[in-house]
Amino acid sequence: MNIQKYYPLKHLTTFKIGGPARYFVEAHCQDDVVRALQFVRHNGLKLFILGGGSNVLISDKGFPGFVLKPCLKGFEVIKENDEHVWLKVAAGELWDDVVSKAINAGWWGIENLAYIPGHAGALAIQNVGAYGQEAGDVIEAVEVCEVATGNHKILFHDQCQFGYRTSVFNSSLQGKYLILHTILRLKKNGVPNLSYRELREFFTEKDIPTLQELRSAVISIRRKKLPDPEQIGSAGSFFKNFLLAPQEFEQLRQNIKRSLGHAASDKIQALRSPQAEEVALIKVSTALLLDLCKVKDWHVGGAAVYCHHPLILINATRQATAYEVLSLVQKIRQQVYRHTGLTLVPEPAMVGFEEQELRAYFSFY
Ligand SMILES: Cc1cc2nc3c(=O)[nH]c(=O)nc-3n(C[C@H](O)[C@H](O)[C@H](O)COP(=O)(O)OP(=O)(O)OC[C@H]3O[C@@H](n4cnc5c(N)ncnc54)[C@H](O)[C@@H]3O)c2cc1C
Incomplete structure (x- = not known):
């Protein structure tokens, strides 16, 4: 097992964003995993487990602990x-x-x-x-x-x-x-x-x-x-869809009608199936909300909304920073909240950020 120091992580992610790990190891068998975890415990380190890196946003500063990549085959x-x-x-x-x-x-x-x-x-x-x-x-x-x-x-x-x-x-x-x-x-x-x-x-x-x-x-x-991860960096859908109770759904429809007009509200209403009275939760497509909120061409620095799918944020210049992605996320969340009253929930794991940093980007009330 080869523990490496200050190991670059960005190329281990599909976003191609992020700084180095203080320690990094690939575990090829269960023994490697056990020994790596012992190292983490003995040195009082923070741990992050990295798979294929397709659902993470890593901080520009990297991860100040131990990144363990399970590579077991079978x-x-x-x-x-x-x-x-x-x-x-x-x-x-x-x-x-x-x-x-x-x-x-x-x-x-x-x-x-x-x-x-x-x-x-x-x-x-x-x-x-x-x-x-x-x-x-x-x-x-x-x-x-x-x-x-x-x-x-x-x-x-x-x-x-x-x-x-x-x-x-x-x-x-x-x-x-x-x-x-x-x-x-x-x-x-x-x-x-x-x-x-x-x-x-x-x-x-x-x-x-x-x-x-x-x-x-x-x-x-x-x-x-969807963008081909080999060509365009992303973490897939950046925001989750919503599952709303019928009253919440009705509130959303009213908010959208007030803020974006009848046509937009009709598009939301169309998400409700004829049997909706019996359905406990109604799925609301966040891609549709983003379309209605007109975030399509938005970008901050090298981070942009993908032109074929607004749920996906991309590393458009191949040099985007995590800071730019989070600034774009903040703008989009504010816009969606203003028009719909809903708070977008990010899907990828946020790695290496400080609590207060994330709070600054993710709270806007
Ligand atoms: C272009 C694109 C399309 C995508 N489409 C979809 C889609 O259709 N549906 C969907 O659900 N997702 C989708 N995703 C997101 C992503 O591919 C999935 O969530 C995938 O399962 C993440 O796997 P990963 O190995 O890359 O995990 P990583 O990104 O490395 O890690 C994701 C999370 O899992 C944890 N983790 C990883 N491995 C382990 C382990 N062995 N033990 C414990 N924790 C672990 C990490 O700590 C982290 O919290 C897409 C992503 C991209 C880039």
Whole structure:
């Protein structure tokens, strides 16, 4: 295990932003993880676990502690019956490789999650989701190493408390565990999940798409809408969507009508399905709110709103700083709050910032 000092992090992230880590190590096996955590404890260091770096914004000053990158490899069927396989994947596997292998084997359940950047170890953290599928639907258990003790533990599905872009790992138990392996329960005979309109429309000509066809469709849609991390730096969607109770939704509609007019309010109303009376929570697309609030061409220095998708903030010049991204975030949040009364919640992990720094950017009341 090779612990390095003042290790540059920006190239380990898809945003290509951020300063160095005071200490950095790649852990290639469980022993490496245990020894790295001992080093962290003995030296009283702060710890950050970095996967593929596709959902982080790292401070320009870097991280003043220990960055541990789990690089464990493994893709193994640990159990199967007539209907399911139980697949154990190690934290360091590239997520899209896992999807691709599962599809080649004919297993259903993660095909709509194709082409999402990052490592398998981060899958459970924010309950990764796309095109009508969520990781939590197929995660049976997560094998973890407890940061405080180095002990090995298993958390089963119900203990993970998956919700929209949340789990215990990014809420109540944040920072407590390093995920070593994730156990997925996949179906041997599945049916396509075409609940997402864009994906459904892709197949108007066909009856039942195959797994391979679904993967190709998802990749094609994603390529059109999202920046290629190799070409344009970003952390994917910067803000979460909203899930609003019917009264909150009505309040939002009224606010938008008052501030942005009837046409805008009608667009919000259209999000409500005819069965909405029975729905406890209504999903409000933050991309739509950003469109209505006209933030499309906004930028601060090298940080900009992506022209094909307003939820995505990009490193447009390849030289944007975290400071510029946060200044843009602050402007956008103020604009959205002014017109809608809603407070945008960022999705990526903020790494290496001081509390007061973040408070300054994220509070504006
Ligand atoms: C172009 C683009 C498109 C994207 N599309 C989607 C999408 O459709 N849906 C979606 O949900 N997300 C999407 N994302 C966000 C991101 O790809 C996912 O959240 C991904 O799962 C993050 O994985 P990562 O390995 O890069 O994690 P990182 O960014 O390295 O880390 C993210 C968080 O997970 C923690 N973490 C990582 N690995 C571990 C581990 N082994 N143990 C404990 N904690 C860990 C980190 O500490 C951090 O808090 C997109 C990002 C980009 C750049």
